[in-house]
Amino acid sequence: MSERKPAGRPVRVALLGCGTVGTEVVRLLHEQADDLTARVGAPVELVGVAVRRPNKHREVPAELLTTDAAGLIDSDVDVVVEVIGGIEPARTLLLAALRAGKSVVTANKALLAEHGGELFEAADASGADLYFEAAVAGAIPLLRPLRESLAGDRITRVMGIVNGTTNFILSAMDGTGASYAETLEEATQLGYAEADPTADVDGFDAAAKAAILASLAFHTRVTAADVHREGIASVTAADVAAARELGRAVKLLAICEREVDETGGEAVSVRVHPAMIPRSHPLAGVNGAFNAVFVEAEAAGQLMFYGQGAGGAPTASAVLGDLVAVARNRVVGGRGPRESAYADLSVRPMGQTPTRYHVSLDVADRSGVLAQVAAVFAEHDVSIAVVRQQGRGEDASLVVVTHSAQDSALQSTVDKIAGLPVVREVVSVMRVEGEES
Numbered sequence: 001m002s003e004r005k006p007a008g009r010p011v012r013v014a015l016l017g018c019g020t021v022g023t024e025v026v027r028l029l030h031e032q033a034d035d036l037t038a039r040v041g042a043p044v045e046l047v048g049v050a051v052r053r054p055n056k057h058r059e060v061p062a063e064l065l066t067t068d069a070a071g072l073i074d075s076d077v078d079v080v081v082e083v084i085g086g087i088e089p090a091r092t093l094l095l096a097a098l099r100a101g102k103s104v105v106t107a108n109k110a111l112l113a114e115h116g117g118e119l120f121e122a123a124d125a126s127g128a129d130l131y132f133e134a135a136v137a138g139a140i141p142l143l144r145p146l147r148e149s150l151a152g153d154r155i156t157r158v159m160g161i162v163n164g165t166t167n168f169i170l171s172a173m174d175g176t177g178a179s180y181a182e183t184l185e186e187a188t189q190l191g192y193a194e195a196d197p198t199a200d201v202d203g204f205d206a207a208a209k210a211a212i213l214a215s216l217a218f219h220t221r222v223t224a225a226d227v228h229r230e231g232i233a234s235v236t237a238a239d240v241a242a243a244r245e246l247g248r249a250v251k252l253l254a255i256c257e258r259e260v261d262e263t264g265g266e267a268v269s270v271r272v273h274p275a276m277i278p279r280s281h282p283l284a285g286v287n288g289a290f291n292a293v294f295v296e297a298e299a300a301g302q303l304m305f306y307g308q309g310a311g312g313a314p315t316a317s318a319v320l321g322d323l324v325a326v327a328r329n330r331v332v333g334g335r336g337p338r339e340s341a342y343a344d345l346s347v348r349p350m351g352q353t354p355t356r357y358h359v360s361l362d363v364a365d366r367s368g369v370l371a372q373v374a375a376v377f378a379e380h381d382v383s384i385a386v387v388r389q390q391g392r393g394e395d396a397s398l399v400v401v402t403h404s405a406q407d408s409a410l411q412s413t414v415d416k417i418a419g420l421p422v423v424r425e426v427v428s429v430m431r432v433e434g435e436e437s
């Protein structure tokens with residue numbers, strides 16, 4: 001049997017933040033210390049933990065705690081792990097770390113989606129590593145496959161469920177009919193939601209993740225501001241019921257596509273919005289805080305990544321994986337991949353993106369109603385795929401599913417239909433994904 005080589009100089013780690021994720025990072029570092037030493041080839045030593053409230057009870061030796069995150073970064077540390085969240089002070093702290101040549105591991109999607117370019121430039125200037133697997137889809141290995149394993153292929157589309165909190169809420173609305181407020185409270189208790197859960201519910205968190213995914217997949221820079229964003233606050237029990245009746249489920253999807261624009265050049269479209277998908281679609285069976293992401297690449301074809309997208313331990317797993325990678329790089333004197341944003345692709349406005357709509361209407365059951373509604377679709381050059389009319393007298397309903405058309409044309413169609421005297425109420429309007437257009 002070969003003998004293990006003696007471990008080298010310890011890799012000294014500063015942890016910024018010790019909440020839901022940070023607590024689990026500390027636990028895993030402690031419980032797996034020997035294995036980590038063997039895998040890295042040197043001990044991985046936690047030398048300090050920066051928090052906001054040092055007197056809060058936590059399972060961390062008191063001598064490691066500090067409120068001086070900047071001072072901790074400035075001390076003799078090799079790697080900075082940031083799980084504070086938000087833009088400041090995280091941005092200033094991580095720029096200081098990278099400029100000083102210290103490798104950074106972060107779970108902070110909000111920061112990366114807004115200031116990723118600046119962080120990558122600081123990392124390149126000093127030769128430090130910047131790893132962030134936990135920032136998108138929690139435990140699921142997704143960003144390193146995009147940055148490394150698929151770097152030789154050409155990715156055309158990325159589509160998936162990337163927010164655990166909203167998926168937890170939508171699954172509950174569909175399954176038990178539980179109320180929105182109750183379920184959001186439960187997601188917060190379970191550590192899935194952001195410090196401010198409106199970031200989840202209003203789609204900001206998923207939009208930040210979509211920006212990161214599009215940037216890595218298409219080798220360009222997409223920021224959160226480039227992403228069309230709609231959250232789940234407007235999804236009603238009526239939408240979920242309408243979807244169920246048609247054999248569909250409602251999911252909050254992030255969709256990143258590479259397309260040829262009207263001038264023949266390449267463009268990307270990046271969007272986050274609720275959509276109805278067929279129950280037979282693999283994403284329809286992704287429930288609770290699980291995430292799943294489809295990647296389509298020219299040579300590889302379709303790939304699907306699935307697993308826990310939120311929660312302390314799953315997210316800490318991704319953080320530890322990155323920590324091992326950057327620690328190994330330190331031990332051998334190497335560096336992981338740099339940012340690959342050489343393609344300067346424009347971002348196509350949502351209005352010009354082809355989508356499909358499901359429209360459910362409460363209408364007067366008079367002769368000619370269907371013809372009037374169909375005329376508005378035709379006027380906007382929107383072709384109808386399915387029409388279903390139900391009921392008699394005062395309780396008639398009309399369900400229309402369109403073929404693919406420009407989103408702005410679909411939006412104008414719905415606005416005009418809402419104003420028709422024969423339409424009593426627009427019960428549900430939602431985009432349709434995951435089936436032939």
Ligand SMILES: NC(=O)C1=CN([C@@H]2O[C@H](COP(=O)(O)OP(=O)(O)OC[C@H]3O[C@@H](n4cnc5c(N)ncnc54)[C@H](OP(=O)(O)O)[C@@H]3O)[C@@H](O)[C@H]2O)C=CC1
Nearest residue numbers: 017018019020021050051052053083084085107108310311
């Ligand atoms: N929770 C999850 O499922 C996931 C979270 N993430 C990301 O991980 C990051 C952390 O999330 P999470 O653990 O849930 O957040 P928490 O709110 O649970 O923890 C935040 C931690 O940061 C500390 N903190 C806040 N301000 C400062 C400061 N100025 N200086 C030092 N420490 C500070 C807090 O200290 P104190 O404890 O004293 O209040 C707390 O320990 C975020 O970027 C989040 O988006 C990513 C994937 C999944």
Ligand SMILES: N[C@@H](CC=O)C(=O)O
Nearest residue numbers: 163164165192194310
């Ligand atoms: N709040 C996020 C946490 C993980 O990124 C979510 O619900 O997905």
Ligand code: NA
Nearest residue numbers: 133136138140
């Ligand atoms: Na991940």
